[in-house]
Amino acid sequence: MKHITIILPVLLLLAIAITDQSHAQQRFPAPEFESGYEYPEVAAPEPRTLALEYVDVMVLLGFMLLTSWLVIRKRSRQWILWLSVLALLYFGFWKGGCICAVGSLQNMALSFSDPSYAVSYTVIAFFMLPLAFSLAFGRVFCASACPLGVIQDLVVINPVRVPVWIQRSLGIFPFVYLALAVLYAATGTDFIICRYDPFVGIFRMGAEFHLVILGISFLLIGMFVARPYCRFVCPYGALLKVTSMFSKYHLSITPAQCIQCKLCSGSCPFGAIEKPTTGKLMDDMKGRSGKFLLYAALIPLLVLVGGLTLSSAHVFLAKAHPDVYLAHLLIEEPAIINDPDNLDVQTFLASDRTLEELVVSAGEIQATFRTGTRYAGAFIGLVAGLFLVSQYVVRRRTDYEPNRGDCYSCGRCIRYCPVQKQDA
């Protein structure tokens, strides 16, 4: 027995020594130089320091404070424009677009699901600050701090009016994208917002070909359909929209009292200005309260249907994860192992992972996807339900007002209002 207590540690040490050998592979001994040769230094340049990241948070805060003041007090489109150009240069071209508030929601999601990923303070700040400002002053972040928004805002040349029903229906997509982005981030699969960010390639002056094409097409479309990414894609914009709807202070088109001159009515390139409600419209609505109740009652059903529909696609959606993809590939097409050009398969075969291990891992990932897709689908169903219900709610408006959810606080409409500010 005594021997074993000695032999075991020795064996263990030996095992460790052997595995270490395989790492270092010291086939040839290090030379003993006679000429006094000294090893050159191995360069390991430092990453950007933490202090600079805090600077970025301060800059973001400064931009949003200034914008809020410009939008609500100074009411100057000119100033907002110049500030937004500065933001584009700093956060876009100088910083290369990373990390931005839009992408930060994925880091937040990942840190909630993966205990080994602690999200950094700066990322939390990038996520929280624009939303907090939106609750207070509306989407001032979109006006002149978001590089993605500003680059689109600058190319608006000849905006066409998108029919209201198209604008509203497409407005659901950001929420779908939000649900999928959180799903993929929380499962540790992918950061799809970053992967399909159309403008980051422009900021970095180089990206994969299809992304460059995507970015350029967004900008070309953006000349006529203003801010297409913001209105119909941006998942963070979906959050900002909801918070901005309930903002405490918000840009108003007129500095004093609206005189119903209609001069501003066509001035918003994003179709965010709402007309006063006429008596006729209100009468139309009266008969529709039945529909309102019907759709409101339908919401639980939509939530259920959404959850079931999306979770029925969980196997397909999970294939974005490399392990799941590879496991499916190897099972469905076993002949693929003879394909010398398939790098992923060949690397897997050369590794010490077995097919069983891969399948087990893939199965676990698919199971998390099944749960995740249920929540994501239920969320999409809820949004769709609220969207339907909102069609039958008309708020009584006496003035021309920006729609607080859709307005980017760009300040264009302010210039159209002929009313002068009264001195109190």
Next chain:
Amino acid sequence: MERKKTKSRREFIISSMRFGMVLSLGGVGGLAFRNSTKEQWVWQIDPFKCSWCGRCATHCVLNPSAVKCVHAYELCGYCDLCGGYLIPGHSARSTAAENQLCPTAAIERKFIEEPYYEYKINEDLCIGCAKCAEGCSAFGNGSLHLQVMHHLCVNCNECAIARACPSDAISRVKASGPYLMKGDFTSDGGET
């Protein structure tokens, strides 16, 4: 009168919704702080996992890639017949370009003393293709290896190479230990 009532009712709904959102935003933020750090994250290659597939050269958002070859001199055998420098089946043991494994001739070979040669990477030329690292690991000590060079890397929120790496060799690490250098047995990085 009627109008005033609806107006104040609407304002009440809006301000209670706002209050609810302030609370939930605060809640999300507070929860996020429970799993947070004051450190930044950067991307790191584990050279012991890397299988030299070549995607580091092609998948980085930068061109040329922010991944470069690094030489761990203290591991190197300073061989005349360097498996990372010379093409297998080379015609002559010379520095002629056609004998070099590196597609951009980024490795500088320097005679030190009989029979030792030093191999140094010219970072401006290296595209991170891993050919030399593969050759060095196959025939030599494995002292040539790839690293994400952090003065070049723009620290993408998700590294495009990490997603493509077939060996799962690239991961997020805290910015205080950005490199896992081969042969660096002083830091905790050397042994894994």
